[in-house]
Amino acid sequence: MKYKNAIIASLAIAGIAAGVLAVTAQGSTSRLDTVKKRGKLICGVNATLSGFGFLDSNGKYSGFDVDFCRGVAAAVFGDASKVDFVSLTAAARFTAIQSGEVDVVFRNTTFTSSRDGDVGVDFGPINFYDGQGVMVKADSAAKRIADLAGATICTNQGTTTEQNINDYFRQRKLQIKVVTYQDFNLVMAAFNQGRCDAVTTDSSGLASQKATSADPSNYRILGEVISKEPLAPFVAQNDSKWRDVVSWTVYSTIYAEELELTSRNIDAAKTSTDPVVRRFLGLEGTSGKGLGLSADFAVDIIKAVGSYKEIFDRNLGPKTKLNLPRRQNANYEQGGLLYSPPFR
Amino acid sequence: MNSQMQASVPFYRDVKKLALIAQVVFLVVVVLLIALVINNINLGLKKQNLNFSFDFLNQTAGFQVAEGTAFGVPYDSSSDNYFKVVFVGLYNTLRVAVTGMILATVLGVLVGIGRLSSNWLVGRLALVYVEILRNTPVLVQLFVWYFVVILGLPAISKAQPILGVYLSNSGLATPWLVQKPDMPNFFPVTIIAVLIGLAVFAFFSNQRARTGKPTPAGWYAIAAWLLVQIIGFFALGQPLEYGAPVRGNFGVTGGLQVSPEFTALLIGLVVYTSSFIAEITRAGIQSVNKGQTEAARALGLGYSETLQLIILPQALRVMIPPLGNQYLNLTKNSSLAVAIGYSDVLNVLGTAGNQSGQNLQTFFIAGIVYLILSFTIAFLVNLYNSATRLRTR
Numbered sequence: 001m002k003y004k005n006a007i008i009a010s011l012a013i014a015g016i017a018a019g020v021l022a023v024t025a026q027g028s029t030s031r032l033d034t035v036k037k038r039g040k041l042i043c044g045v046n047a048t049l050s051g052f053g054f055l056d057s058n059g060k061y062s063g064f065d066v067d068f069c070r071g072v073a074a075a076v077f078g079d080a081s082k083v084d085f086v087s088l089t090a091a092a093r094f095t096a097i098q099s100g101e102v103d104v105v106f107r108n109t110t111f112t113s114s115r116d117g118d119v120g121v122d123f124g125p126i127n128f129y130d131g132q133g134v135m136v137k138a139d140s141a142a143k144r145i146a147d148l149a150g151a152t153i154c155t156n157q158g159t160t161t162e163q164n165i166n167d168y169f170r171q172r173k174l175q176i177k178v179v180t181y182q183d184f185n186l187v188m189a190a191f192n193q194g195r196c197d198a199v200t201t202d203s204s205g206l207a208s209q210k211a212t213s214a215d216p217s218n219y220r221i222l223g224e225v226i227s228k229e230p231l232a233p234f235v236a237q238n239d240s241k242w243r244d245v246v247s248w249t250v251y252s253t254i255y256a257e258e259l260e261l262t263s264r265n266i267d268a269a270k271t272s273t274d275p276v277v278r279r280f281l282g283l284e285g286t287s288g289k290g291l292g293l294s295a296d297f298a299v300d301i302i303k304a305v306g307s308y309k310e311i312f313d314r315n316l317g318p319k320t321k322l323n324l325p326r327r328q329n330a331n332y333e334q335g336g337l338l339y340s341p342p343f344r
Numbered sequence: 345m346n347s348q349m350q351a352s353v354p355f356y357r358d359v360k361k362l363a364l365i366a367q368v369v370f371l372v373v374v375v376l377l378i379a380l381v382i383n384n385i386n387l388g389l390k391k392q393n394l395n396f397s398f399d400f401l402n403q404t405a406g407f408q409v410a411e412g413t414a415f416g417v418p419y420d421s422s423s424d425n426y427f428k429v430v431f432v433g434l435y436n437t438l439r440v441a442v443t444g445m446i447l448a449t450v451l452g453v454l455v456g457i458g459r460l461s462s463n464w465l466v467g468r469l470a471l472v473y474v475e476i477l478r479n480t481p482v483l484v485q486l487f488v489w490y491f492v493v494i495l496g497l498p499a500i501s502k503a504q505p506i507l508g509v510y511l512s513n514s515g516l517a518t519p520w521l522v523q524k525p526d527m528p529n530f531f532p533v534t535i536i537a538v539l540i541g542l543a544v545f546a547f548f549s550n551q552r553a554r555t556g557k558p559t560p561a562g563w564y565a566i567a568a569w570l571l572v573q574i575i576g577f578f579a580l581g582q583p584l585e586y587g588a589p590v591r592g593n594f595g596v597t598g599g600l601q602v603s604p605e606f607t608a609l610l611i612g613l614v615v616y617t618s619s620f621i622a623e624i625t626r627a628g629i630q631s632v633n634k635g636q637t638e639a640a641r642a643l644g645l646g647y648s649e650t651l652q653l654i655i656l657p658q659a660l661r662v663m664i665p666p667l668g669n670q671y672l673n674l675t676k677n678s679s680l681a682v683a684i685g686y687s688d689v690l691n692v693l694g695t696a697g698n699q700s701g702q703n704l705q706t707f708f709i710a711g712i713v714y715l716i717l718s719f720t721i722a723f724l725v726n727l728y729n730s731a732t733r734l735r736t737r
C-alpha cells in the first residue's frame with residue numbers, strides 16, 4: 001500500500017495548488033469590496049505606544065491611530081465596532097500591507113517618497129505632523145543634540161529615525177554609535193539600564209514614552225527637532241477606490257472641526273440650512289455614493305469617533321497624560337496645517 | 345477475452361505501475377506548484393508595481409551599524425553602499441557563530457562528562473544545568489543575559505579600570521594591538537595563521553595516531569600560529585600598534601572593544617547550545633562499549649587518560665552528525681540578535697530593506713545567506729565525519 005500515501009500526498013498538494021490558483025485569480029477587485037464582503041475591517045496599528053496605539057491588559061485597543069481605524073469602519077459599515085486590530089512592529093508594517101494581511105495601517109508612519117515609490121504602498125492624508133527628537137536622562141550633561149557627539153544613541157528597527165540621526169551627526173562631522181532594537185520597549189529597557197546615552201524617535205513617541213513611564217521626571221526631551229515626520233495611513237498600491245475611503249475618512253474628521261461639528265451636535269445639525277453642512281451630512285449631493293459608501297458616511301464617522309479635535313483631545317490632549325500641544329496639528333484656521341478639501 | 349485478462353493485469357491492479365504513476369503525478373504536481381508560486385509572486389509584484397531588482401545594493405546605505413568593522417575593514421556610513429553593509433552584517437553573524445560553536449562544544453563536552461560523573465553532586469548539577477537550559481526558550485535566555493546580567497554591570501562612568509581593562513554595561517574595553525588606519529589590513533594574516541595552526545595540529549595528531557608516540561600537537565599548532573602572525577606583522581610593515589581604552593564624555597574609546605550585545609548573544613547561544621551538546625556527549629560516551637573502559641583501566645590508564653585516549657575518540661564518531669545539527673541551530677538562532685540590538689546580518693538587512701524600500705529583496709538575500717551558511721556547516725561536518733569514520737580493513 002506504499003503508493004496510497006503518494007496518491008494522498010499528490011491530492012493534498014493539488015488541493016493547495018488549487019487554493020493558490022484561487023488566490024491568484026482573485027485579482028483586481030478593490031479592497032473596499034473585500035472589506036465589505038468580509039463584514040469587518042482589519043486595521044494595522046501600534047500596540048505599545050500609549051496615546052497612538054495601545055493594547056491594554058483587557059485586550060482593548062485605544063489611541064489616536066486606533067480611533068481613525070474605527071472611523072474607517074464607521075464609514076464602510078456605519079458601525080465603528082466592525083474592526084479587528086493587528087499589532088504591527090515598525091519593521092513589519094509594510095509587508096503586512098503588501099501581503100494583504102491588513103487592509104490599512106494607521107501606525108505613526110512617516111510619509112516618504114521611497115515608501116511611496118519603492119515599498120509599494122500608497123499613503124492617505126497626513127493625520128499627524130511630527131518631527132524626530134532626542135530624549136536623554138534628566139541628569140545628562142547634554143543640553144543640545146550636538147552635545148551627544150561620541151554617545152551611544154538607541155532606536156528601533158525599521159524606522160526613518162535610523163537614517164535621520166546618522167544624517168544629523170554626519171553633516172556636523174561628529175561621531176555617534178547607533179544601537180538598533182526590534183521595538184521601542186526594548187529600546188527603553190536598554191536606555192533605563194544605562195546602555196544608551198540617549199534615545200531617538202518621533203517627538204510624539206518620546207512624549208508618550210516619557211509620560212507613561214514610572215517616573216517621567218527621569219527623562220528630558222531635548223528642544224530640537226531634527227526632521228520632518230508627517231504621519232499618515234497607508235494602503236496597498238494601485239487601489240485608489242480603497243484609498244479614497246481612507247482619505248475621506250481622515251478628511252471628514254478635519255472638515256467636521258472646520259464646521260464645528262462634533263459627535264454630540266451632529267444629529268442636531270441635520271436641521272441646518274447651510275448647504276455646506278448639508279452636503280457634508282449627505283443631505284444634498286452624491287459624494288458618499290461616488291466613494292462607494294453611504295450618503296451619510298461622514299455622519300457615521302463623526303458620531304462614532306468625533307471630529308479631529310475630539311480625537312486629538314481624547315487621546316493626546318490636555319486631559320491626557322501626554323498633554324501634547326496642537327501646534328502644526330491645529331486646523332489651518334488656527335494657524336496649523338490641517339486642511340480638508342471641501343465635501344461637494 | 346478471458347485469456348487476455350489473465351495474461352495482463354490491468355494497470356490499476358499492478359502495484360509497480362501504480363507506484364510509478366503515483367510518482368509521476370507527484371512530480372508533475374510539485375513542478376506545477378512551484379510554477380504557480382513563482383507566477384503568483386510575479387503577479388503580486390506586478391499588482392503592487394514592484395520590480396524585483398538588486399540595483400539598490402550599489403546605493404549609499406547612510407545608516408550606522410553599531411559594530412561596523414568587517415574583516416578588518418571599517419564601514420563608513422557616509423560613502424559605503426548597501427552591499428558593504430550586508431557584508432558587515434554577515435561578518436558579525438560569522439563572528440558570533442564561529443566563536444559560539446567552539447565555546448559551546450568545549451562547554452557542552454565538559455558538562456556531558458559531568459553528567460556521567462560518579463560524583464553525585466557534579467552529576468546532579470550537570471543535570472540541572474542541562475534541564476533548565478534545554479527547556480526554556482533561547483530568546484528568554486538572551487533577554488536575561490543581556491538586560492539582567494550584562495546591562496546589570498556598573499555604568500561605564502562608574503567603572504574602575506583593572507590593569508587598563510574596563511568592564512561595564514557598555515561592554516569590555518581592553519588594551520590591545522589595534523590596526524593602524526592607513527596601513528595594510530592585518531586581518532587576513534590572522535585568518536591564515538589560524539588555518540595554518542589548525543593544519544599543523546591535524547598533521548601532528550595524525551602522526552600520533554600512526555606512530556603511537558605522543559606529540560604535543562597543541563603546542564606545535566600554537567607555535568605555528570604565532571610564527572605566521574609575527575612574520576605577517578613585519579612583512580606588512582608593522583600595521584598594528586598598541587592601543588589602550590581612554591575615558592571620554594560618553595564611555596571609553598580605543599583599544600579592543602567587545603560590545604555588551606555581542607557578549608550577551610555569545611554567552612546566550614553558547615550556554616543554550618551547550619546543554620544539547622552535553623546530552624549528545626553523554627549519549628556518545630554511553631554508546632562506547634563498557635569493555636573499552638575496563639580494558640583501558642586494566643592496562644593501567646587513569647580516569648582522564650581513559651576518557652581522552654579511549655572513550656572520547658570513539659564517542660566522537662557517534663557525536664558528529666548530531667553536533668552538526670547543533671551548529672546549524674546555533675547559527676540560525678543567532679538571527680535573534682535584533683532583539684538585543686546586535687547587528688547581525690538579519691538585523692542589518694532589516695534596516696537596509698526598510699531604508700531602501702526593498703524589503704522583499706533583503707528577505708531574499710537573508711534566505712540565501714542562511715542557506716549558504718547552513719550548507720557550508722553541513723559540508724564541513726560531513727567532511728570531518730568521513731575523515732574520522734571507522735575504517736574497516
Ligand SMILES: N[C@@H](CCC(=O)N[C@@H](CS)C(=O)NCC(=O)O)C(=O)O
Binds near residue numbers: 204
Ligand atoms: N515615524 C517613524 C517612526 C515610527 C516608530 O516606529 N515609532 C516608534 C516610537 S514612536 C514606535 O512606534 N514604537 C513602538 C514600538 O516599536 O512598538 C517611521 O515611520 O519610521
